[in-house]
Amino acid sequence: MAELLLEILTEEIPARFQVWAAQTLLEKLQKASAAIGLSVDHLCTYTTPRRLVAHGNFASEVPAYTEERRGPKKEAPQNVHDGFLNSLPANAVIETRDTLKGAYIFAIITHPARATRTLLPTLLSNILCSFSWPKTMRWGISSFSWVRPIRNIMCLFDREVLDFSFQGLQATNSTVGHRFLAPERFPVTNFSHYIDALIQRYVFLDRQKRADALQTQLREIEAHHSIEIVQDNALFEEVLGLTEWPVALSGRVDKPYMDLPEELIITPMKVHQRYFSTRYRDGTLAPFFVCIAGTQTQDKGKTIIAGNEAVLRARLADARFFFETDKKVPLDKRTEELALQIFHRRLGTIAERLPRLQTWSTLLYTTLQDMPLFKEVSMPLLTRAIYLCKADLRTEAVKEFPELQGIMGGYYAALQGEPSVVATAIKEHYRPQGPDDAVPTTPLGILLALADKLETIWSFFGINERPSGSKDPFALRRAALGVIRLVLAHRLLLDLVSLFEGYRQTTLLSFEIADAVLSFFKERLKIQLKESGISSGVVAALLKQDTVDIGRITGRAQLLNQFLQTPAGNDLLQGYRRLSNILSTASDGDSTIPIVQDLLIEKAEVSLYQAVQAANKAASVLEETHEDFQKRLTLLAALRTPINTFFEEILVHCEEKQIRRNRCALLMYIKAFYDHVCAFEEIVS
Amino acid sequence: MLGFQDIVLHLHAYWGRLGCAIVPPYDLEMGAGTFHPETPFRALGPHPWRVAYIQPSRRPADGRYAESPNRVQRLHQYQVILKPSPDDVQELYLNSLKEIGIDYQEHDIRFVEDDWESPTLGASGLGWEVWCDGMEISQFTYFQQIGGFECAPVTVELTYGLERIALFIQKVDDIYKINWNGVDEIGKITYGDIYKHYEREFSAYNFEYANVETLNTHFMDTEKACTDLLEQNLVFPAYDQCIKASHLFNLLDARSAISALERADLISRVRALAKQCFKIWLGNQPATVTEKE
Numbered sequence: 014m015a016e017l018l019l020e021i022l023t024e025e026i027p028a029r030f031q032v033w034a035a036q037t038l039l040e041k042l043q044k045a046s047a048a049i050g051l052s053v054d055h056l057c058t059y060t061t062p063r064r065l066v067a068h069g070n071f072a073s074e075v076p077a078y079t080e081e082r083r084g085p086k087k088e089a090p091q092n093v094h095d096g097f098l099n100s101l102p103a104n105a106v107i108e109t110r111d112t113l114k115g116a117y118i119f120a121i122i123t124h125p126a127r128a129t130r131t132l133l134p135t136l137l138s139n140i141l142c143s144f145s146w147p148k149t150m151r152w153g154i155s156s157f158s159w160v161r162p163i164r165n166i167m168c169l170f171d172r173e174v175l176d177f178s179f180q181g182l183q184a185t186n187s188t189v190g191h192r193f194l195a196p197e198r199f200p201v202t203n204f205s206h207y208i209d210a211l212i213q214r215y216v217f218l219d220r221q222k223r224a225d226a227l228q229t230q231l232r233e234i235e236a237h238h239s240i241e242i243v244q245d246n247a248l249f250e251e252v253l254g255l256t257e258w259p260v261a262l263s264g265r266v267d268k269p270y271m272d273l274p275e276e277l278i279i280t281p282m283k284v285h286q287r288y289f290s291t292r293y294r295d296g297t298l299a300p301f302f303v304c305i306a307g308t309q310t311q312d313k314g315k316t317i318i319a320g321n322e323a324v325l326r327a328r329l330a331d332a333r334f335f336f337e338t339d340k341k342v343p344l345d346k347r348t349e350e351l352a353l354q355i356f357h358r359r360l361g362t363i364a365e366r367l368p369r370l371q372t373w374s375t376l377l378y379t380t381l382q383d384m385p386l387f388k389e390v391s392m393p394l395l396t397r398a399i400y401l402c403k404a405d406l407r408t409e410a411v412k413e414f415p416e417l418q419g420i421m422g423g424y425y426a427a428l429q430g431e432p433s434v435v436a437t438a439i440k441e442h443y444r445p446q447g448p449d450d451a452v453p454t455t456p457l458g459i460l461l462a463l464a465d466k467l468e469t470i471w472s473f474f475g476i477n478e479r480p481s482g483s484k485d486p487f488a489l490r491r492a493a494l495g496v497i498r499l500v501l502a503h504r505l506l507l508d509l510v511s512l513f514e515g516y517r518q519t520t521l522l523s524f525e526i527a528d529a530v531l532s533f534f535k536e537r538l539k540i541q542l543k544e545s546g547i548s549s550g551v552v553a554a555l556l557k558q559d560t561v562d563i564g565r566i567t568g569r570a571q572l573l574n575q576f577l578q579t580p581a582g583n584d585l586l587q588g589y590r591r592l593s594n595i596l597s598t599a600s601d602g603d604s605t606i607p608i609v610q611d612l613l614i615e616k617a618e619v620s621l622y623q624a625v626q627a628a629n630k631a632a633s634v635l636e637e638t639h640e641d642f643q644k645r646l647t648l649l650a651a652l653r654t655p656i657n658t659f660f661e662e663i664l665v666h667c668e669e670k671q672i673r674r675n676r677c678a679l680l681m682y683i684k685a686f687y688d689h690v691c692a693f694e695e696i697v698s
Numbered sequence: 699m700l701g702f703q704d705i706v707l708h709l710h711a712y713w714g715r716l717g718c719a720i721v722p723p724y725d726l727e728m729g730a731g732t733f734h735p736e737t738p739f740r741a742l743g744p745h746p747w748r749v750a751y752i753q754p755s756r757r758p759a760d761g762r763y764a765e766s767p768n769r770v771q772r773l774h775q776y777q778v779i780l781k782p783s784p785d786d787v788q789e790l791y792l793n794s795l796k797e798i799g800i801d802y803q804e805h806d807i808r809f810v811e812d813d814w815e816s817p818t819l820g821a822s823g824l825g826w827e828v829w830c831d832g833m834e835i836s837q838f839t840y841f842q843q844i845g846g847f848e849c850a851p852v853t854v855e856l857t858y859g860l861e862r863i864a865l866f867i868q869k870v871d872d873i874y875k876i877n878w879n880g881v882d883e884i885g886k887i888t889y890g891d892i893y894k895h896y897e898r899e900f901s902a903y904n905f906e907y908a909n910v911e912t913l914n915t916h917f918m919d920t921e922k923a924c925t926d927l928l929e930q931n932l933v934f935p936a937y938d939q940c941i942k943a944s945h946l947f948n949l950l951d952a953r954s955a956i957s958a959l960e961r962a963d964l965i966s967r968v969r970a971l972a973k974q975c976f977k978i979w980l981g982n983q984p985a986t987v988t989e990k991e
Contacts, residue, residue, distance in 0.1 A: 024788055025826060027811035062809075148813070150824040152840050153782045154851040161824075162840075164785065193802045255808060286832055304832060306806040317806045320831025323871060327768045334766060 014054070014070040015129065015171035018204050019137065020188055021065040022165040028254025030147060030160060031060040032220070038067055041140045049136070050075050051129060059218050061257045063192070066218060068204045071133075073171065077126040084118035094118065130170055134177040137168070141179055155180060165189070172203055190214020191258055193308050215258040215309075223253050230261035231289075231303065238263065240291040240299045245283070252287060256307035262314045263291075264322045266300040270329040273336060274424050280414045281328040286321070335409035344425055347404035354406060357487075359476045363403050366468060370399045373464035376515050381460075381505060390456050391434075398438040398457050399464070401426055405439075419443040445495050452495075452502045463499055466492040467516075474530050475522060493537040500563040509534055509561040531561060538563060547574045553695035568639050573691070576646050584653035585646060589693045591656060592684050595665055596677070608682060612675040617655075617662040624655040625683050632686075645690050652683065701880025702864045702889060705798050706752050709776050709858070712797045713750040716790065718778060723753045726938060727945040730755050730816075731777035731857055735937060738819055738844045740779055741853040742976055743983045750778045752860070756945060758908075758952035761901030764894045767872035771900050772893070776858040782851035783840055791828075791838065791856055799867050806831050809838065818944050818968045820845045823855070835863050845969075845976035864889075904952040913953070917946045917964070924971045933979045940971040 026034070039058040046053045056069035084097040087109055097118065098107070105120040149158040157180050168175040168184035177184040187200045195214035201207045208218055217223035227249070231242050252259060270278060275298045282288040288302040304321050306314060351364040360366075374395055381387050405411045405422030423440025427433065434457050441458030442465050444450055453462045473479065473487050480489050500507055509531060517527045535556050542552045547570045555566045555573070576582040613619050628648045635641040665676045687693050700708075710720050724734040731737065731753035740747040753775050761771030778794075780787060788809075792802055800807075809826035814837060816822070823839040837857045841849045864876045874890030881887070924939035947964050950956050956964065 025809035025811070029811070148824065150840050150842055150852075151850070152852050152854075153785065156850065162783075162785075193807070255810060288832075307808050308802075308806050310804050310806075312804070316804055317831045320805065320833065320866065323866075323869075324832040326871060331766070331768060334762075 015073045016169070016203055017067065017069055017071050017133065017175075018167070018169045018201070018207060019067045020165075020167040020207075021141070021163055022167070022188055023063055023065070023159070023163050024161040025062045026060065026065075026160050026254075027148075028062070028251045031062070031254045032250075034065055034144075034146070034160075035060045035220075037144065038065060038140070041143070042067055042069070045136050045140055046071070049132060050078070051132065051136075059220065060254075061216060061218060061220075061223075062254060063257060064216075064218070071129050071170075073130075074126045074128050075132065078124050080122045080124060082120045082122065084120060087116035087118060130175065133170060133175055137177060138179055167201060169201060169203065191216050191308070194258070217258065220253060223257075223259060224249075227253065227259045227261060227305065230259070234261055234263045234301075234303055235291075238291070238299070238301055240293055240301055242303055243279075243290045243292060245289060248283060248287060248289065252305040255287070256305060258307060258309070260306040260309050260314065261303055262306055262318050262321070263301050263303050264318045264325070266302055267322070267326050267329065268300060270326075270333065271298070271300050273329065273332060274421070276417055276420050277332045277336060277410060277414075278329065280417060281332055282325065284414065284416070285328055286325065288321075288325070331413070332410070335413055339405075339408040339410055339421070339425060340428060342408075343429055344401045344404040344422070344431075347407040348400055350407045351403055357473075357476075357478075360472050363406060366403065366472075367399060369468045369472065370402070370461070370464045371396065372519055373468050373516065374399055374460050376512065376519065377460050377463055377467075377507075380507060380512055380515070384506060386503060387456050387460075390460070394432060394435055395438075395457055395460060397431065398435045398442075398461055401431065401435070402439045402442055402461060402465070445498055447491065448494070452499050459499060459503060459505075463496060466495050470530060470533070471516065471522070471526065474526050474533070479529065479533070489533075490537060493534055494541065496534070497538060497541060497563055501567055504564050506564065507562065509563070510559065534563075535561060538566065542567065542570050545571075547571065548577075548696075550696035550698075551577065554692045557692040557695060565637070569642050569691070572639065572643055573646065576643070577696070581647065581650040585650040586693070586697060588649070588653040588656040589684075589687050590697050591660055592680055592687070593694060593697065595660070596680055596684060598666075606674060606678045608678050609675055612672055613679070614672070615663050617659045618676065618679065621652075621655040621659045621683075622679060624652055625679075625686060628652060629686060642690075649687055649690060656683070699877050699880050699882050700799050700867055702860065702876050702878045704880050705860060705864060705867070706776065708797045709778075709794060710750065712794050713748075713778050716748070718748040718750040718780075721749055721751045723751055724941075726941050727756045728753070728941050729757060729944060729948055731775040732816060732819065732821070732855065733941050733944065734777065735934060737777065737779055737855065738821065738972075738976065739937075739979055740781060741841045741844050741849050741855075742847055742980055744851070745781075745983075746851070747779065747781045747853075750776070752776050756948065758900075758904035758948050761897065761904045761952070763901040764874065764890075764897040767874070770861070770873060770893070770897055771904055772896065774860040776860055778856040778858075779853055780856075781853035783854035787854050787856075788838075791836070794856075795830075798863065800830060800835075800863075812837065814839045817965050818947075819972050820969045825854075830866060833862055833866055835859055835866065845973040847976060847980060861889075904949060908949050908953055910950065910953050910955045913946050913950050913955075917943055917950070920946065921967060921971065924975075928974055928978055931978065931982070933975050933982070936978075937972070937975040940968060940975055943968050943971060 035058040039056060042056060042058070043053065052072045054070050056067070059066040082101070085093045097120070101120050102122060105122045108119045108121065109116055110119050144159070146160040149160055151158045152162040163180060163182060165188060166177070166179055166182045166184045167186060167188040168177050169186055174186045175184050187198045189196055189198055190211060191214055199210060199214070201210065211218050217226060235242055266278065278298065279290045282290055282302050286304065288304050291299040291301045291303065293299045302325065306317050310316060348364070351367075352362050354363045355361070356363045356366055378387065378390060378392065378395065382390070402422060405418060405425060408421055408425065410421045411418050419440055419442055423436045426436035426439050434455060437455050438457035438461045441453035441455065442461040444462060445452045453459050469487065469492050470489050473489055478487060499505070513527045513531055516522070517524065539552050539556060543549060551570055551574050555570050577586065608622070610622070613622055628651070631648055632645055635644055663676070665673065665680070667673050714720050721736055728734070731751070734751060734753050736749045736751065740749065754772055755775050756772050758771055760769045762769045784790065792807065795802065795807070806829070808829040810829055812825060812827040814823045814825060821841065821844045823841040825837065825839040827834045828836040828838055835858065839855045841853045841855060843849060861873050861876065865871070865873065868877055870876060874888065874894055876889035877886060878889055878892060879887045920939040920943040924936045924943070927936035927939065947968060951961075
């Protein structure tokens with residue numbers, strides 16, 4: 014085995030592509046080597062903002078092998094023979110062999126062993142040429158495109174420079190260190206030397222090492238100031254891709270800005286500056302930020318920190334300007350301006366959404382008002398929250414930081430003296446914005462959040478802007494998942510079927526839209542349940558009902574899924590399976606025929622009848638609760654023994670027509686008893 | 699003290715030494731140095747070119763009546779155009795920072811991904827924002843397309859934000875306090891001395907007094923003039939009209955006189971004019987370039 018070390022040195026590669034690039038290079042090298050029979054081990058790839066690196070041990074040659082090619086039939090015309098012979102290398106041995114299909118010409122070609130060194134240039138060129146970066150560019154005079162300009166190629170095989178050139182660059186045995194701290198070229202002898210030399214030259218080649226080094230520094234800063242750095246994985250990953258040598262530095266947030274709403278401090282820090290924010294142990298925002306520099310300086314970063322503090326001051330001065338300007342204009346006036354702001358070309362202005370939000374909120378409140386959570390809801394306050402909830406879209410702060418919609422509205426509402434429930438509802442109503450975002454917790458916030466999402470979904474479905482495949486430009490799936498999460502988090506008793514029918518009747522929208530939205534929700538729910546490990550049969554069985562109560566379906570799905578994995582669950586399904594098998598072959602089953610007790614003559618059928626009667630009686634006092642659903646399942650499972658005995662001892666398809674029909678009626682009665690609990694046929698089929 | 703004007707003079711000297719023609723700013727109101735004819739026209743076609751200039755850039759909506767220390771409605775960009783992009787362009791750029799007193803050994807310079815697009819010019823490129831101690835001081839762009847036409851060879855555009863650089867170098871926190879002439883005490887002229895009243899009055903004009911109806915009429919006039927001039931094969935006079943249309947659009951925007959719908963429409967109309975200018979200019983060039991769109 015011999016060591017290959019390849020480094021493509023480029024101008025700064027966007028952070029978001031780096032992990033992908035290392036993985037892609039690895040896969041491509043494995044595949045290309047396997048394709049030519051070149052054995053490889055310990056293959057590893059790395060990326061830094063400036064480097065794409067591969068290292069591995071390759072066999073020093075691809076061993077010799079023999080290839081056999083079948084040519085034309087012996088009696089084929091001469092030109093066919095000539096064509097075949099001309100296509101062969103000079104060392105091919107020609108034979109005629111009899112096969113089942115007649116005599117054929119065969120060529121046996123011996124491929125000699127080939128030195129890996131001679132194969133690698135083509136192999137590497139092909140990989141680099143076919144590297145499909147998500148976004149590429151051209152530079153200089155070449156028509157070649159790559160993620161950013163390539164500036165050097167270092168390539169060693171078995172400790173010697175590989176004779177390899179790519180896009181006009183001849184591979185060398187040298188590279189450079191950190192752009193500012195060690196820009197001089199240095200020769201590389203092998204991988205272990207390379208990785209050490211890079212560390213000495215302020216480059217962590219290994220992303221994990223870079224991450225560890227950064228973590229250590231972050232912990233030191235935390236200890237030094239007795240603060241906690243707010244964890245932000247996306248930001249952490251991004252900064253790892255912005256520097257070869259991360260240096261965490263902490264700066265101070267100017268005191269006068271600390272009284273701004275904290276989101277207005279954190280958002281510019283994160284979005285514009287890629288800073289981590291910090292908190293004291295008690296959760297309050299601490300007046301420090303952490304920036305990740307890419308270099309270290311003689312003054313230990315003092316100048317860098319001062320520069321960053323000045324930039325942040327300017328950003329926060331802007332934020333303060335927005336905040337102060339916004340406070341001067343009452344939200345009511347902002348709401349009036351919404352008549353100027355287009356929501357969507359075919360859906361009109363944002364102002365036009367407000368009456369629809371009102372309709373939804375009223376409907377939701379009417380449906381949910383019996384739940385203790387909503388006992389205290391005041392309709393006038395809900396109406397007030399609706400009226401103001403979109404006003405902040407006209408504020409300077411939200412124009413600058415769209416991600417603060419709702420949040421700023423909440424602050425401004427509180428500042429102009431709105432009741433706190435109104436301000437909180439405004440603040441909460443866009444939530445949850447993703448799987449990690451918290452759901453609203455106040456009654457008004459919940460109602461408004463539900464209304465906002467349902468209004469959005471219905472409006473876009475109404476103009477036929479429906480998600481399809483990977484296309485969901487208006488994030489309707491996220492909105493639907495938001496509704497589902499809200500319902501589950503607060504155990505809302507909400508049947509979507511009747512809710513949607515209520516809205517349809519109020520608005521005179523078409524049945525088609527209602528059906529489409531309902532199917533859309535069922536689909537979301539189905540995917541969500543499957544992701545949480547519920548079998549698709551169980552999901553189908555519970556969705557095949559006249560109501561779509563998200564909370565009930567989800568609860569029952571979990572319960573049923575567990576139950577079916579127990580022996581009792583197995584009993585339940587076995588019993589059901591036997592029933593439906595026999596009924597599917599019964600020609601004169603008729604569910605309208607009553608069971609005649611006198612016609613039940615055998616002991617087994619009498620005891621089955623009695624067992625079902627008893628179960629039915631027990632079920633009649635049960636309610637639609639979670640616990641009672643479990644009891645229903647247990648009742649069904651207990652029927653297995655009498656069902657088994659019945660089938661062992663009794664012939665359903667007997668000669669006597671009346672008895673036969675009576676037995677079928679009994680079985681149908683039992684099946685109906687099952688089907689009432691849920692659509693078991695979806696599980697057994 | 700390195701005054702604002704010294705920054706410009708140092709950049710002129712540096713890029714002049716590297717073979718750039720140092721040309722005057724273009725004498726029309728425009729939103730960015732990229733609109734100066736020396737950028738888009740030179741980036742198209744096959745001929746090598748190097749040019750540098752300072753360009754006052756108007757952003758009517760950024761006016762703050764001279765009350766914000768960070769935002770102005772008219773700022774200065776320093777623009778360098780190198781075609782084809784040299785292999786050592788990053789080093790050339792970093793050395794230019796040294797010339798104006800930003801030593802990368804003492805600061806944290808970073809290249810942060812930023813793909814650039816100008817919808818009005820139908821132009822796009824890839825590159826970075828250049829950060830210095832957390833402040834964006836330049837944009838560094840490899841042009842890929844202008845007016846929908848592929849740029850080959852590729853031009854690199856370096857745009858320095860002069861106000862930000864001056865704030866940074868002089869360690870002041872208010873644009874109006876920037877020392878303009880580099881004189882330290884008696885005889886010192888600041889940015890505020892020169893521009894404060896401009897900013898106040900133009901903010902009032904941009905936000906309050908620019909006549910929307912007149913602006914709309916002017917917009918349509920420039921559109922017509924541009925088309926008429928192109929029929930006469932007068933590309934540069936036609937392009938002037940296109941620059942004017944773009945500025946009129948920005949003024950209308952500052953007056954909040956454009957709905958989201960109209961916005962897209964007006965931008966695409968300016969783009970259509972610009973594309974037509976570039977197309978005819980390319981047709982007048984000896985070598986041909988194929989249209990991508």
